[in-house]
Amino acid sequence: VKTFSSDICMQLGLDKCATVTINRGQMVRGDGLKLPRDKVIDPLPLEKSYEHLGILEHGSINNIDVKKKATMEYKKRLRQLLKSKPKADMERLYEPRRKGGRGLKSIDDLVFKEQCALSMRFEKFSNLNLSLLVYKKERKIKKSYLKHSTTPALKLVSKEKIVEKGMRENQTDHEDHLMKWAANTLHGKREKLLKIVDEDSSKWLRTAHLKPPTEALIIAVQDQALHTNWMGHYVLKTGKTTDKCRRCKKFAETVKHIVSRCPMLAQGMYHERHNQVANALHWDFCGQYQLPREQHWWEHKPEPVTEKERVEILWDFTLQLYRCVEARKPDILLIQKASGSITIIYIACPWDETLAKKEEEKISKYQPLRMELARTWGGKAKVVPIVVGTLGALPKTLKGYL
Incomplete structure (x- = not known):
């Protein structure tokens, strides 16, 4: 081992090695193998096996454990397959993640691009005789690359594609999948929604790094599958x-x-979802104004009143006012002491298709409170609705409020 390590100028991973002692055909417990420089290769315990190229061995191949492991892996993959959503939209698989898809490569698209490249290569042969030979030979074949080389070359060069209704300009493979996705009556609702909401509504597909089963479940819910x-x-x-x-x-x-x-989930899971959004926002405010907070937002537990020299944050606090105001318990009330400005923050998590309606509803609902606070405290008050869709859609006005 020492000579081999010196020859290749690398150290052998002894922590991955083990020794097996066989006495008269029987496995016995050994003492390991001592090496120079006080290094030892530990013995392999009798109750364990060594895995080499996926096969469990202990002196010989352990067929029982190998079959057991293969059976467990097969059942695991079968369960994952049964949990998949075969009725979800297939075209969304091949859309880029920035557009709300899964970002996979379509085999049809890859084959088509290879046909484009090969047909253009045939068309550009420098040898005229060889070019004519290939051209005539390919023209005789029914499924020939050159026979329909005009369309692939046109698509590759000018980004145009011939469809049933004629020529469409600036049409790419992804846009082709996008058209098929939008054409679906049920699944296409999500594609139409992504056109009118903020572009960050699909950012979670690029930054959340969720496990594939979790991501597939969210996509299936968005497709209503x-x-x-x-x-x-x-x-x-x-x-x-x-x-x-x-x-x-x-x-x-x-x-x-x-x-x-x-209604059975309103006071349980819906309320918890609402509080998690408010909790993350309160945690961010605490970091912005140097107020005490936990290391992670999900560990943060807001106090009813968090105060410092220049700012005061009220959490789920019922306000006592001179006049009767029905909506007087905002989720978060941010008070800037220096300027006297008051920010009334209300959080809502409606169905993705009702973001604009819910935003207008919350603004009008808290207008009496805004006017009463401005009159009583003498500062400038405003209502900030933080509306986040239940399935991740974000209104375009959200960044302006934040």
Whole structure:
């Protein structure tokens, strides 16, 4: 080992090595192998096996453990396959992540690009005789690259593509998938929504680094591809007797109802989701104004009143006013002591398609409180609605408020 390590000028990973002692065909416990410079290769315990190229060995191949491991891996992959969402939109798989897709490569697109490159190479042969030979030979073949070389070359050079209705300019492979995605009645709603919301609504696909099963579940929910009672009753027609929600038993069990409308989840999961958004915002304010906070926002527990020389933050605080104001308990009230400005912050997590409506609703709801605070405290007050969609959509006005 020493000579070999010196020859290649590298150290052998002894921590990955082990010794096996066999006495008269039987595995026995050994003492390991002593090496120069007080190094020792530890013995392999009798109850363990050594994995070499994925095969478990201990003197010989451990067939029982190998079969057990292969069976466990097979069942694990089978469970992952059964948990997949085969009814989700396939075109979204090949859209770039910045546009709300999964960012995978389509085999059809890769083959088409190779056809483009190969056909253009044939067209640009410097040898005239060789070019004519290839041209005539390829023209005789039914499925020839050169026979339809005009369309691939045109698409590759000028970004144009021939479709059934004629020529469309500036059409790429991704835009082709985008058109098919938008054409779907149910799945296409998400694509249409991404055109009117903020571009950061799909940023989580690039920065969150979620596990593939978690990411696939969120995508399936956004595509409304979950097997709900409503889906089974009206679309899949599985023979279910009712389309009602399994929790509230009152309304149709759609994805929209599950994530934002079910009364049985309102005071539990919906309230917790709302508080997590408010908690992250309060944690950010504490860091901005040098107030005490936890290291991570999910560990932060806001106090009802957090105060310093130049700022005061009220958390879920009921305000006592001279006049009767119905909405007088904002989620966060930020008071700038030096300038006297007051920021009324209200947080809402509605269904993604109702962001603008919910934003206008919260602004009008807290206008009486804004006017009363401005009159009573003598400062400039404003209402800031922080509206985040239940499935990650962000309004374009959000950055202006932040």
